[in-house]
Structure formats: structure tokens, C-alpha cells
Amino acid sequence: MPDLGETIRESQIWKSIFRHPMPVDRRNRIVVMLTNFFLHLHPVSIKKQGIALSYTWCMGGVTFFLFLVETVTGVLLMFYYRPTVEWAYTDIQMLRDVHSLGILREIHRWGAHAMVITVWLHMYRVFLTGSYKPPREFNWVVGVFLLLLTLLLSFTGYLLPWDQLAVWAITVGSNMARATPFLGHEGPGQQLLTLGGVDMITNASDARFALLGAREVGEETLNRFYILHCIAIPLGVALLLAIHFWRVRKDGGISGPL
Amino acid sequence: MHGLSELQFQDLVSSFLGPYYIALALMNGLAALYLWRSGQTKAWFNLPGSIGGKRVAITNVVVWLLVAMVFAVLAAIAGSGNTSIASLPEWLREAINNSTGPVVYSVGSSAVLIILYLFRGFFVRPAIAWAIWNLMWLFLGLSMTDPDFYDIVAKPDNVPIVMLVFLLAFFTWLATYRAVINDERIANGEPPLEKLDDEKILVWPDLVYTELICMIALTAFLIFWAIALPAPLEEAASSVKTPNPSKAPWYFLGLQEMLVYYDPWMAGVVLPSMIVAGLMAIPYLDFNKKGNGYYTIKERQFSYIVFQFGFLEMWITLIVLGTLLRGPNWNFFGPYEHWDAHKVEALNNVNLSEYVWQRGLNMSLPGALSFSDMPWIPLPAWLTAFLNPFLQFFSLLFGRELPGTLLVLGYFIALPPVMALTVFRGFYQRMGFIRFMIMANLLLFMASLPIKMVLRWVFQLKYLIAIPEFFFNF
Numbered sequence: 001m002p003d004l005g006e007t008i009r010e011s012q013i014w015k016s017i018f019r020h021p022m023p024v025d026r027r028n029r030i031v032v033m034l035t036n037f038f039l040h041l042h043p044v045s046i047k048k049q050g051i052a053l054s055y056t057w058c059m060g061g062v063t064f065f066l067f068l069v070e071t072v073t074g075v076l077l078m079f080y081y082r083p084t085v086e087w088a089y090t091d092i093q094m095l096r097d098v099h100s101l102g103i104l105r106e107i108h109r110w111g112a113h114a115m116v117i118t119v120w121l122h123m124y125r126v127f128l129t130g131s132y133k134p135p136r137e138f139n140w141v142v143g144v145f146l147l148l149l150t151l152l153l154s155f156t157g158y159l160l161p162w163d164q165l166a167v168w169a170i171t172v173g174s175n176m177a178r179a180t181p182f183l184g185h186e187g188p189g190q191q192l193l194t195l196g197g198v199d200m201i202t203n204a205s206d207a208r209f210a211l212l213g214a215r216e217v218g219e220e221t222l223n224r225f226y227i228l229h230c231i232a233i234p235l236g237v238a239l240l241l242a243i244h245f246w247r248v249r250k251d252g253g254i255s256g257p258l
Numbered sequence: 259m260h261g262l263s264e265l266q267f268q269d270l271v272s273s274f275l276g277p278y279y280i281a282l283a284l285m286n287g288l289a290a291l292y293l294w295r296s297g298q299t300k301a302w303f304n305l306p307g308s309i310g311g312k313r314v315a316i317t318n319v320v321v322w323l324l325v326a327m328v329f330a331v332l333a334a335i336a337g338s339g340n341t342s343i344a345s346l347p348e349w350l351r352e353a354i355n356n357s358t359g360p361v362v363y364s365v366g367s368s369a370v371l372i373i374l375y376l377f378r379g380f381f382v383r384p385a386i387a388w389a390i391w392n393l394m395w396l397f398l399g400l401s402m403t404d405p406d407f408y409d410i411v412a413k414p415d416n417v418p419i420v421m422l423v424f425l426l427a428f429f430t431w432l433a434t435y436r437a438v439i440n441d442e443r444i445a446n447g448e449p450p451l452e453k454l455d456d457e458k459i460l461v462w463p464d465l466v467y468t469e470l471i472c473m474i475a476l477t478a479f480l481i482f483w484a485i486a487l488p489a490p491l492e493e494a495a496s497s498v499k500t501p502n503p504s505k506a507p508w509y510f511l512g513l514q515e516m517l518v519y520y521d522p523w524m525a526g527v528v529l530p531s532m533i534v535a536g537l538m539a540i541p542y543l544d545f546n547k548k549g550n551g552y553y554t555i556k557e558r559q560f561s562y563i564v565f566q567f568g569f570l571e572m573w574i575t576l577i578v579l580g581t582l583l584r585g586p587n588w589n590f591f592g593p594y595e596h597w598d599a600h601k602v603e604a605l606n607n608v609n610l611s612e613y614v615w616q617r618g619l620n621m622s623l624p625g626a627l628s629f630s631d632m633p634w635i636p637l638p639a640w641l642t643a644f645l646n647p648f649l650q651f652f653s654l655l656f657g658r659e660l661p662g663t664l665l666v667l668g669y670f671i672a673l674p675p676v677m678a679l680t681v682f683r684g685f686y687q688r689m690g691f692i693r694f695m696i697m698a699n700l701l702l703f704m705a706s707l708p709i710k711m712v713l714r715w716v717f718q719l720k721y722l723i724a725i726p727e728f729f730f731n732f
């Protein structure tokens with residue numbers, strides 16, 4: 001009786017998907033890295049310390065994995081969630097109360113918290129190993145943008161449940177924007193920007209209004225944050241991640257002593 | 259706990275603490291097993307006397323096994339509902355509550371970090387670090403039986419902060435441990451540890467399999483977390499019921515804590531922008547070529563200290579303070595103190611201009627100039643209307659607020675050249691004018707927060723420059 005696994009791996013379907021058999025020798029282990037779409041992100045060989053957990057803590061990789069988890073669970077959540085003041089809260093209640101939806105929301109929320117933590121830890125290790133030094137200066141800058149976007153992703157998502165916790169956290173957070181110098185209606189220098197005696201910067205034209213789409217956290221804000229959270233920021237993160245990973249390789253792989 | 263009777267609370271806590279202490283017992287048991295199997299058994303001290311002519315040594319393995327036993331006993335006690343035995347004594351909690359405040363907390367955490375840094379050679383030793391690690395968990399476990407402590411720490415959105423603290427403790431240990439070893443090796447003319455792993459290996463299977471295992475472990479962990487802790491959902495949003503305290507998400511609470519010392523335009527806009535800009539500038543300011551690609555402290559002491567001060571002290575400790583210790587009306591509450599919304603704290607902070615004019619010179623505060631007081635200036639009305647706010651602002655800045663303005667200008671403008679000529683002479687020569695000025699200003703901005711804190715604590719100073727008329731308080 002032929003081995004079942006063998007039969008599957010020998011089948012035409014399997015072979016058409018995986019362009020290469022399970023690699024066991026050196027030559028094939030090299031070829032598999034070159035012929036698999038997902039694996040070609042990696043180099044073929046690498047310095048041993050580049051994969052030492054005690055060196056990289058694997059935190060960049062963990063952050064990336066969490067981003068993928070968030071993307072998948074986020075798409076699933078979008079099926080059950082309508083970003084309107086009328087529905088948002090009740091839809092989240094459904095997610096909590098309907099058993100078949102299980103821990104979808106939990107995974108998404110805790111994954112988001114975890115991602116904030118791991119991105120900090122990743123930055124921490126990159127600093128402590130001095131990996132931002134030449135030639136990796138620019139990749140550090142890309143990283144800082146990623147850090148910023150990660151925080152903004154978390155922040156915009158925080159509003160979506162539309163409960164007391166969400167709305168007031170966003171209110172407190174976005175209240176800062178009204179104190180933006182010159183551009184906030186309670187910011188220093190705001191009075192200096194007048195046109196024919198009329199204030200140019202008011203609570204309907206300042207930085208906070210631009211952020212919230214309204215004078216207070218409301219329907220417009222929910223819509224705005226939803227789009228930022230589900231589309232705009234993830235796209236930005238995806239683009240920056242592509243650059244980030246590409247630069248890791250172009251800068252000579254994971255850093256190490258010269 | 260809200261709406262829980264004492265009995266229900268005990269049930270809740272003991273159902274948590276049972277598994278908690280068992281996990282800690284297992285952790286120590288595994289550590290002992292690891293030490294024993296990998297032949298790292300070490301005799302720490304000998305028992306007095308001897309058995310059958312042989313001296314009996316207490317080894318590290320035995321010690322960690324004993325610790326595991328202690329945790330197992332605690333698991334039995336706390337898990338069976340006797341939470342009052344497995345908790346910190348009442349007087350100790352009282353004492354901690356009464357002796358802590360923003361000052362003690364901030365100064366204390368700085369002192370701890372400085373001690374850890376100075377004596378890192380001692381603290382990174384695995385046995386010492388492991389003991390501290392155990393004590394941290396023990397402290398958390400013993401504190402959990404306090405309803406007020408539990409209330410804050412077990413709030414679902416605060417759980418990540420506890421994790422953050424433990425993860426940071428672990429990784430800071432790991433990095434420092436390797437840095438200490440590397441610094442010794444470098445002093446002996448040997449290459450750093452990282453150099454030993456210089457050989458090339460194939461990504462398949464080593465890296466790909468590591469990644470796979472990481473992903474599986476992480477997925478398991480996330481699922482466990484998601485099952486154990488339901489995501490919070492409070493009442494539906496209401497724009498009239500303001501919660502007290504109203505807090506931003508935890509990762510921004512360092513900024514919210516800064517609001518105690520700064521106005522929103524600084525704490526919420528300028529300083530965060532400076533943090534981001536400063537982070538991006540790091541690779542372009544740090545001209546030290548050493549310490550690239552391995553853990554070291556000695557070879558890059560300056561950048562290390564600056565970063566750790568900014569990250570661990572100014573960012574992380576402020577987040578912990580803002581999340582766990584700030585209650586209603588943003589008052590400070592000890593870790594075991596009930597969050598009483600009626601607690602009043604006297605706030606009688608004084609501006610520098612009030613100190614100088616009113617208390618120092620016994621005068622009233624000078625006012626602002628305005629073109630309407632000066633009809634003899636021959637300017638068209640539309641122009642004076644446009645210029646009036648400028649005149650008012652600058653006459654306040656250089657009139658009423660002159661003392662603070664001079665101090666602040668001196669701090670940001672006069673200090674950098676002085677730094678360049680004295681302590682930072684070598685930096686200045688290697689960095690050039692522009693890079694040095696940027697670094698100096700970033701450092702001064704960073705240092706301004708602790709300076710303002712100290713001024714507040716010691717002199718009740720509110721603002722150095724207070725022009726609320728123009729929302730310009732510094």
C-alpha cells in the first residue's frame with residue numbers, strides 16, 4: 001500500500017502548486033528558496049547569528065506576523081460591522097454575544113495591543129544592537145514611520161466599538177489637536193491668523209476638525225476613522241513594510257559585527 | 259471590584275491565582291531541570307556538619323526546586339480561597355500607599371534604573387536576575403488579592419501593560435547580559451559573541467522552521483489570551499456622561515501624563531513631534547562607528563544612556579504611572595488605594611511671573627500693550643487691527659513674562675553654544691555646527707520635562723511663561 005503522503009506529493013495537483021519537491025539536500029534547499037513566491041523574501045543563506053533568537057528576539061518577524069493576523073481577523077470583522085452610529089455598538093455586541101463568532105474580536109483586539117508592544121521591543125533591540133548605524137540609517141527611518149502607523153492603526157481602531165471607552169479615549173486623544181500651534185483653535189498663535197478681523201482658525205476649520213471631520217467625535221469621525229483604520233493606514237503599512245524588508249536585504253542582511 | 263461581594267471577589271482571585279502560582283512553580287521546576295541536565299549545577303553553600311563524613315552542599319538546582327515548592331504551596335493556599343494568607347500584610351500596603359506619590363514614584367524609578375545600570379555586572383548574573391524575576395511575579399501575585407489593585411491591573415485593556423513591563427524586564431536583562439559579556443571580551447581583545455556565529459547557514463530549513471515554530475507558538479498564545487480575557491465593551495457611547503478619569507489608550511498615556519506639567523500644545527503636539535523627529539534623527543546624529551551589530555554598552559555609553567533615559571524612564575515609566583496610578587481627576591493613587599472620585603488635592607501652583615512681580619517686587623502684573631492705548635501712532639485702522647494681536651503678544655512675552663522668556667531663550671539658545679565649548683567639545687568638533695545644534699536642542703527638549711517636574715515639585719511652579727490670553731503657556 002503506497003504511503004498516503006507520498007501519493008499526495010506525487011500527484012499532479014500538488015506538483016503544479018509547489019514547484020519543488022520537499023528539499024532534503026543542499027542543492028534543493030537552495031532551489032526551494034528561489035522558486036517559492038513566499039520564501040523568496042528571504043535570502044538563500046544567512047549568517048548564523050542573524051537568526052539567533054538571543055540576538056534578534058524575532059520581534060520584527062513577530063510584529064509582521066501580528067500584522068498579518070490583524071489583517072485576516074480585520075477582514076472577517078468587517079463582515080459583521082457597520083461603521084455608523086446607529087449600528088456600530090450593536091454590531092460589536094453581536095460579536096460578543098453570538099457564540100459562533102467566538103473569539104474573533106478578542107484575537108483582533110489583543111493582537112493589536114501585542115503589536116504595539118512588539119514593535120516597541122523590535123525598535124528597542126535594533127537600538128541596543130546599534131543596527132541603525134550605517135548602512136541601515138534609512139531603514140531605521142522607515143521603521144519610525146512604521147511605528148507611527150502602528151500606533152495610528154491602534155488608535156483609529158479603538159474608536160470603532162463606539163462604547164464609552166472608545167469615544168472618550170478618542171475624545172481625550174484628539175483634544176490635543178485643538179492646541180496645535182497656529183492650526184488649532186486653542187493653540188498658541190491662533191489669534192494671529194485673522195483675515196479682515198475674522199479668525200481663520202476656528203473649531204470648524206482647525207486641525208482637530210480635520211481629524212474628526214466634525215466639531216465633536218461623531219458620525220463623521222466614525223466614518224473617517226473606519227476608512228483610515230481599514231484601508232488607508234494598512235495600505236501605508238504594507239507599502240512601508242515592502243520597503244523595510246527590501247532594505248533589510250539590500251543593506252546586507254541582519255546586522256552583525258564587521 | 260464593582261458590584262462584587264467580598265466572597266465573589268475571593269472566588270475570582272483564587273481561581274486566577276491557583277493556576278498562576280502553579281505556572282510559577284513549573285517555571286522554577288523547569289529552570290532547575292535545565293540547570294541539572296545541562297551540567298550547570300553549582301554548590302552555593304555547604305550545610306554545617308556532615309552526613310556520613312560528607313559535607314552536604316546546597317546547589318542552585320536545590321534552591322530553585324525549593325522556590326518551586328514555595329510557589330506550589332502558595333498555589334494550594336491561594337487556589338483554595340485563602341487569599342488573605344497569600345497577600346501582602348495590610349500595614350505594608352498602607353505604608354506603600356501613604357509613601358508613594360508622583361515624586362517618590364519618579365525619583366524612585368530613576369534611582370532603581372540608575373542602580374541597575376551602575377551595578378549591571380552584578381544584576382545580570384543569571385541567578386540574581388532569576389531571583390528578581392521570581393520576586394516580580396511574587397509581588398504581582400501577592401498584590402492581586404487586594405481588590406483595588408486587582409481592579410486596575412486586571413482591567414482588560416491594562417493587561418498589556420503588565421505584559422509590557424515583564425517583557426521589557428526580560429529583554430533588558432538579555433541585552434544587558436550580552437553587553438556585559440561583550441564588553442569584557444572586547445576589553446580582553448576578543449571579538450564580541452556575535453562574531454562567533456559568523457558561519458553561513460541555509461535559510462531552509464533553519465530560518466524557515468524557526469519562523470514556523472514562532473508562528474505556531476504565537477498563535478497558540480493569542481488564542482489562549484483571547485479565550486482567557488474577553489474584550490471589553492462598556493455602555494454605548496454617550497456624549498453627556500463623561501467618565502472620570504477619561505484616559506487615552508494606554509500607549510499614549512505617557513503623553514497624557516505630561517499634561518500635568520505642560521499645556522496640550524506641548525504635551526500633545528510639540529513634544530510628540532519632537533519624539534518622532536528625534537527618533538528619526540538618531541542614525542544621523544550618532545557618529546560613533548562602534549557598536550554596530552552587537553550588544554555593547556561601554557563602546558557607546560552616551561547614546562545608550564540617552565536612549566534608555568528617553569525610553570525606559572520618560573516613556574515607559576510615565577505610561578505605567580498614567581495607566582495604573584492615575585485615578586479620577588488625574589489624581590495620584592497608591593497601588594492599593596481606592597479610586598475615590600472625591601479625593602481633593604490642593605493645587606496652588608504659581609507662575610514664574612507671579613513669583614517675580616507679585617511676591618518678589620510687590621507689584622501687580624504688568625498688562626499688555628495695545629494700539630488703542632496709543633492713538634498717537636499714525637497707522638490706518640485696518641493695519642492696527644491686524645497688528646494688535648502681535649503687539650499684545652510680544653508685549654506680554656517681553657513685559658510681564660520677561661523673566662521666563664529670558665530663562666527659556668537662554669536655555670534653548672544660549673546653552674547649546676556653551677555646551678559646544680565645554681562638556682560637548684569633542685562632539686561639536688566631530689559633528690559640525692548644524693548636526694550639533696540639532697542634537698543639543700533635542701537633548702534640551704528631552705531634559706525639559708524632568709526639569710519642569712522638579713520645578714513643580716520644589717517650587718510649585720506652574721508655568722515659566724504664562725500667556726493664557728494666547729494659549730501660550732510653557
Ligand code: HEM
Pocket residue numbers: 056058059060061062063064067119122123126129131132136139140141142143144146147150241244248253254255
Ligand atoms: C510594523 C512594524 C515593523 C515590522 C513588521 C518590522 C519588521 C522587521 C523585520 C522582520 C526585520 C528583520 C529583523 C528582525 O526581525 O529583527 C526588521 C529589521 C529592521 N527593522 Fe523593522 N519592523 C517594524 C518596525 C521598525 C521600527 C519601529 C524600527 C526602528 C525605529 C525598525 C528598524 C529596523 C531596522 C534598522 C532593521 C534592520 C535590523 C538589522 O539589520 O539588525 N523597524 N524589521
